[in-house]
Amino acid sequence: MEVHQLEYFIAVAETGSFSRAAERCHVAQPSLSQQIKKLEQEIGQPLFNRSRKGVSLTEAGQLLLPRAHAILAEIQNIRPNLEREVQEGKGKVSVGFIPTVAPFVLPRVIRSFRTLYPGATLAVHEDLTQALVSGLIEGSLDVAITSLPVHHPLIETDELLTETLMVAIPREHLAAQSDDLTVHELERYPFIALSEMHCLGEQVRAFCSQQNVDLQIVCHTAQLSTVQSCVVLGLGISLVPQALAVSDDSGQVVYRRVTDAVPQRKIAAAWYVRRRLSFLARELIRLVRQEYPQENQPPCA
Structure with a gap:
């Protein structure tokens, strides 16, 4: 079942005519009729009663019509809904930290991240750089916070601070x-x-x-x-x-x-060069840069 077949089906149902439906959909009538037949074959029964006076929906067609409307509405809403959910921070991000960074910034980052994106899932892993690089390449990690240099041709880095x-x-x-x-x-x-x-x-x-x-x-x-x-x-x-x-x-x-x-030492974010950073991963990197303990706070007596 294809989206355009449902569009053609709705057009025929609403116009009561294959020819008017073809005009409405800007396709040739034979092409539209062929797609309706394919849809009927896939469903396993006719969707229209055909007569000289026009066409009308069969019982199966009547049952399909509201479902077809709902499917097309959902498809049309996919992009705006996804954009809204991304901006709301819904989703999952997996991050790795090296042990000489994690204790000082991780608790602050988790707190800020959960405050900003309560609907998101954050998975945290602490390990040595080599293990984090493997996780990035294998896909178990979206981003890693480590120190430079990271010597691997498939890893891209962004220096966060010195x-x-x-x-x-x-x-x-x-x-x-x-x-x-x-x-x-x-x-x-x-x-x-x-x-x-x-x-x-x-x-x-x-x-x-x-x-x-x-x-x-x-x-x-x-x-x-x-x-x-x-x-x-x-x-x-x-x-x-x-x-x-x-x-x-x-x-x-x-x-x-x-x-x-x-x-x-230089602290950096690292990720797999062939994987696009998600919104949540970019936000997590921003929070690491923001929350990393700064020089104006030291208790250096």
């Missing part, structure tokens, strides 16, 4: 007495390092290598929260995202800047 890495120091530590540190002062103290399985760990290693800094690493850990705990216990210092400094209200850690060579 984040400074801060030196996390135990409050009673000697280094906490300085307002800022030089990059080579990092060599003087035991260092708590995040595993290079995380892009942040690799970024810290690369930064120190570029600056010819030989860190005294006393602990490798797989979790940023463990890095923070080790700093609190006085086991050493570390380089951590500014978002952690902004979010930390414990008062147990002091955060200082590296003045002569600023370590940074």
Whole structure:
């Protein structure tokens, strides 16, 4: 059953004539008649009583007519209804976050997203960059929030912000007495390092290598929260995202800047290059940029 067949059927029913219906539909009468016959064959019974006086609906035709009107009305409303539902935020979006970003922005993003789009479904996944890239390509993720660079030809990225890495120091530590540190002062103290399985760990290693800094690493850990705990216990210092400094209200850690060579990372949204970002995915990216902890909030004592 095709849409134009229903249109022809309605035209014949309303005009009572195949010829007038053909004129109304701007098609040749033989073509219209052929399509009506195909429709009758598909339904399995005649839709019109044909006579010299004209045509009238059979019982089957009478039953089909309101259904045909309803089908065409629904088809005509598909586009405006879809546009309205998209703007209202109805639908589903699946997003991935790397573990060194998720704790600082994800709760805020979820709260804002649910407030703005209560009719939407938000699925959240936290994993390493490689797993998020696989999810984007396989289609289980619509968008991922990660840090640059992302080395994959099928992944497109949009840089959202540049984040400074801060030196996390135990409050009673000697280094906490300085307002800022030089990059080579990092060599003087035991260092708590995040595993290079995380892009942040690799970024810290690369930064120190570029600056010819030989860190005294006393602990490798797989979790940023463990890095923070080790700093609190006085086991050493570390380089951590500014978002952690902004979010930390414990008062147990002091955060200082590296003045002569600023370590940074770039936070970005990533998606599969062959997949168009949905309205909800674009809105989620906007919220990440909006809600990411900013420098004017830090509790850096």
